[in-house]
Amino acid sequence: MESSLPITTTKADRRSKSKNLQSTSKSSLVLAFLSCLAWLYVAGRLWQEAESRKVLENLLKKDSNQQPKVVTVEDKLMVYGCKELEQKIVEAEMELTLAKSQGYLKSQVQPSSGKKLLAVIGIYxxxxxxxxxxxxxxxxxxxxxxxxxxxxxxxVVRFVIGRSPNRGDTLDRNIDEENLTKKDFLILDFHEEAEEELPKKAKYFFSTAVQMWDAEFYVKVDDNVDLQLDDLIELIQSRRGQDSAYIGCMKSGEVVSEEGMQWYEPEWWKFGDQKSYFRHAADSIFILSKSLAKYIHINSASLKVYAHGDVSVGSWMMGLGATYIDDPRMCCSYSSQDKVCSLA
Known part of the structure; x- marks a missing residue:
């Protein structure tokens, strides 16, 4: 029976409910306000990020239009401002080569007679x-x-020698003192006198000699050769007027490919499957005409050097219109009565 009775609400209950409703309404307003602030903050950040992305995209697009995807060596030179300088260097080298080829050569020493010489003999x-x-x-x-x-x-006869690997040491001083007394040296200041540098000596000798003396022929001789000077001069005189002459005891021979063996050639593979050297003058003594010596001087920076000096010179002659003259009198290791040389 109690469940069917009406419930009576007092004034105190009504005031309590009214306060609860007002509190709930204020909380909702505060939450709504905070939600608006959060939305505005997020929207602002998103807008800023969108603007930043747009700016970055524009910069990247601009850079991609200016720079190629693959940067070459020439592009790098252009970027660093070296392209123009590189061109000037090339032009200067071409002008220098042209000047040398036309005879504008540095003269350190002139012949005492003032006339053209027959030969310059360099004794290594x-x-x-x-x-x-x-x-x-x-x-x-x-x-x-x-x-x-x-x-x-x-x-002209001179002993040809380079400088010590330790410049200015006792070896250099001894040579300077000997030259001061004898005055019979051609000292190659830019050549290092060492076993491994010996094949390069020909480049420095012929290049220096052709600048210092105006001669028809330039002769290379080893100091372990007994030279019949009068016979050599007679041989050279018989070849006067033969321009582009490459004179010597011509040979070829096997290329040694085994490291550690005497006469080993590190670049043996360049000489073909038969491993045989091309025709060249033997190293003890050979003669070049002025035009060939001058060619070595002008192109010395780019001439390839092999393990042996005579092979190196022979390789330079192959690409030229050189006249090969095989003269048995210059075969120092052969026994003959009319030779100009013999091994000491």
């Missing part, structure tokens, strides 16, 4: 070759003023 020697030099000086260079008398005949 080393720091340990003083005894051999004295033997030569005691033979056909034994007369007083022998060098001056030879130059009057159109023949």
């Amino acid at each position: 020697t080393g720091f340990g070759g003083r005894l051999r030099r004295n033997v030569i000086r005691g033979s056909w260079m034994s007369e007083v003023d022998a060098l001056a008398k030879l130059e009057q005949k159109g023949i």
Whole structure:
């Protein structure tokens, strides 16, 4: 029966419900306000990020239009401002080569007679070759003023040597002192006198000699050769007027490909399957005409050097219109009565 009775609400209950409703309404307003602030903050950040992305996209697009996807060496030179300088260097090298080819060569020493010489003879020697030099000086260079008398005949003779790997050491000083006394050296200041550098010596000798003396022929001789100077001069005179002459004891021979063996050639594979050298003059003594010596001087920076000097010179002659003259009298290792040389 109690469940069917009406419920009576008092004023106190009504005031309590009214306060609860007002509190709920305020909380909702506060939450709504905070939600609006949060939405505005998020929207602002999204807008800022969109603007930043747009700016970055524009910058990337601009860079991509200016720079290629693959950057070449020339592009890098352009970026660093080196392209124009590189072109100037190339032009200067071309002008220098042209000037050299037309005869504008540096002259350090002029012939005492003032006339064109017949030959310049360079005797290759080393720091340990003083005894051999004295033997030569005691033979056909034994007369007083022998060098001056030879130059009057159109023949210049010099011992050819480079500098020590340790510049200015005792080896260099000894050579300077010997040259001060004898005055019979051609010192190659830019060549390092060392076993591994020996094949390069020909480049420095011919290049230096052709600048210092105006001669018809340039002769390379080893200091371990007994030279019959008068016979050599007679041989050279018989070849006067033969431009582009490459004269010597011509040979070829097997290319040694086994490392550690005597005469080993590191680039043996360049000489074909048969491993045979091309035709070239033997290393003990050979002669080049002025035009060939001048070619070496002008192109010395780009000429390839192999393990041996005579092979290197032979490789330079192959690409030219050189006249190969095989003269048995210059075969120092052969036994013959009319030779100009023999091995000491």
